[in-house]
Amino acid sequence: MEIFRASNVTKRFGALVAVNNVSYSLREHEVAGIIGSNGAGKTTFFNLLTGMFTPDEGTIHYRDVEITHETPQQRVTRGVMRTFQLTSTFDNLTVIDNLVLAYFRAHRKASLLQLFLNTCKQHRNNEKITAILETFDLKDLRDREVRNLSLGEKRRLEIAMTMLAEPKVLLLDEPLAGLAESEIQAVLEILRRQMGRQTILIVEHKISHVKDFLQRITVMHEGSIIAEGGYDECMSHPEVRRSYWQIDIDAETSAEAGS
Ligand SMILES: Nc1ncnc2c1ncn2[C@@H]1O[C@H](COP(=O)(O)OP(=O)(O)OP(=O)(O)O)[C@@H](O)[C@H]1O
Ligand SMILES: [Mg+2]
Incomplete structure (x- = not known):
């Protein structure tokens, strides 16, 4: 179709x-x-x-x-639609926290700061986020800060963040x-x-x-x-x-x- x-x-x-x-x-x-x-x-x-x-x-x-x-x-x-060029990463946060933020940005309207202060830790085990870590081979990089990723790893994260919005x-x-x-x-x-x-x-x-x-x-x-x-x-x-x-x-x- x-x-x-x-x-x-x-x-x-x-x-x-x-x-x-x-x-x-x-x-x-x-x-x-x-x-x-x-x-x-x-x-x-x-x-x-x-x-x-x-x-x-x-x-x-x-x-x-x-x-x-x-x-x-x-x-x-x-x-x-979604394109990773419209998705930005926070380079001094970890892979998992970038995914949490991307997830909430896509699904809720809470401010990023509020999210980060209150709820980031609680949502690190969110089912969708855990699944996307697996699919995008990011499990081993979960707690790594984004600025320490290679370009290829970062690109994988960017596409993963894009996919969390389920475009x-x-x-x-x-x-x-x-x-x-x-x-x-x-x-x-x-x-x-x-x-x-x-x-x-x-x-x-x-x-x-x-x-x-x-x-x-x-x-x-x-x-x-x-x-x-x-x-x-x-x-x-x-x-x-x-x-x-x-x-x-x-x-x-x-x-x-x-x-
Ligand atoms: N914002 C712009 N203002 C003026 N001309 C532009 C602009 N963007 C693209 N062009 C021109 O339009 C034409 C098509 O460019 P475009 O960037 O779409 O090509 P492309 O197929 O993506 O090339 P590449 O493989 O280099 O990325 C080119 O001649 C380019 O110089
Ligand atoms: Mg081009």
């Missing part, structure tokens, strides 16, 4: 058409990705979905509700950026555990990172969608091959494709 749809959306910056008449939809529980070269318009399109930008033309729907003009906060409050759609713009190979595998592994239960859209520059993970790939180039489907299907698409050198694929794949 379709959960989310952008219809003919266009976003201009002055004379530049960053997103050009793009139509895109997500089905419930799908794990989809948008890839493309630098400046293809991926982040701009992502920002149209989150509400950071309003399209100059076109509409965005969540199920049957038009949300084109809703702010990011309105969309988050509706439970439509209908999890939107991730370059969740693997800056991570070492082993950390990339760890992040993909925890996302894999959400498959079939969570709608996930990942925007990624490097297709090599996500080609085995995504169920459906959409390729953007110069503001437009030029191909859609499985990895092989996309990579053999004439328009993708034409703009191919601009898409950041790893050396191994490009050697294979070139031979």
